[in-house]
Amino acid sequence: MIDIAGILIDNILFVALITLGGVLISWSVHFVPVGGAPAAMAQATGIGTGTVQLAAGAGLTGLVTAGAMINVTDSLPLILASGAVGAMIMISVTMIVGTWVYTYGVGVPPASAKVDYDPITKDRQDIYVSQGTEGHGLPTVSFVSGVIGGGLGGIGGAMVYYSLVNITTGLSATNLMGLASIFAVGIFFVNAVIPSYNIGGTIEGFHDPKFKRWPKAVITSFIVTFMCSIVGVIAIGGL
């Protein structure tokens, strides 16, 4: 029989770090300008796909870059920075290419329908919003918000993966990495979907009124990730 209490006490730091990482992922999704299907038709501000796809794209890139860094160093700050930069690059590329498509392809100016003036550039927004739409494209504030979201998500994902890989275990390195990465992916997806229900599928960024709902998603993610982290630590630590 596995000594469950002993494993948990030995790895209590990692349980805490995994939970913190999950909470960061959940919070980060609120920053990402998710437009969903309306944005795909340039009828809402944001990137034209769902939360999960965006979070997965950016977050998994973060996991990959963090994993590459784990191979060369044990320093947690470097690994977290690597994860954050990977995810930020991925989300920035997605947003800049999306902006090109909206501007030169669809032919709409980036405009937010939630605020009259862009909080960062102070540019007027409301007169550029086409009638019958809820904004379109990615105004500066949404872009900056998305980069922040990518960074937080990358840090969260890297933290989860780092903790899982460092659990004391009898597994070989290859098996441990495989198991830790699929656990990290599972935890990542769960924490990407929870906030997407919280924001109702679309959000423009930190200036959107829906952003204020984040504590609800963070509490939910905290409880769920805590459960997942215990399950993950017992599974990996018990082998």
Next chain:
Amino acid sequence: MSAGGSGGGAPEAIPQNKLIAFGVIAGLVGVYLSHYLVAYVSTAFSFIGGLAAICAIVWGAAAVRRVASYGLGTGVPSIGMLALGMGVVASMFGLAVGGIAGPIIALLSAAIIGLVIGVLANRVIGMGLPIMEQSMTEIASAGCLTILGLSASMTGTFLFDAVLNNVVATGYIAVIFIAGGLAILHPFNANLGPDEKQDRTLMTAVEKGAIAMIIAGIVSITTDGAASAPTILIGLFIWYMAFEQYRKYVDRDAYDVVGVGLLPTEEEGSE
């Protein structure tokens, strides 16, 4: 965006409780049967794991259909990824600690994680869907059984060492994650709308499950414990039958089906 949201329950020809029983029993029995038949009779029986996965996928797709027809406020795909996210955590935990009881422990832990997410979604996030708790439990369990079934058909067993070496460390778990997740989320996503019918959606689930089974069969070429040819051939057969049946349902539900011929060539089009 409210995908498929009409704000009410979906009409069901097959009651959900029967589908739950079908998914749990056929899924678990299939996983165990494939393990024991492979161990004591022949590796050819690894295909039963794929059949178990199809049963679990049909159950999962039915649960997604039920909860998503209330309108989740976000796209249907999110719930499929959530199912496999919860499922992969629970199934790896169950197999790692459970030994021969692994699938049962995995199923129970998936149900608990799903129930907690369902309760929190209603109480904390305030989604207010009356069937959220039950559906999340079902979806997590179905996702877990899908992973177990596909793993069993890839390796011929659900014992953790074999699954770890042949499925997780090699990265095929990612294939299971996406193929299984798509099979659970896609049926309702593809069929949703006012004319959505349960039998058509579930037939899509069978067809998508068969594709996942074929892929599992291709993967099992690389493993020792499982035979690939039966899994691929039976998967292809099920896929063909399910696709034909699905096409019949589409013909039945469509107002009219007409052939429009090929696209006109450039000269014809300009005339």
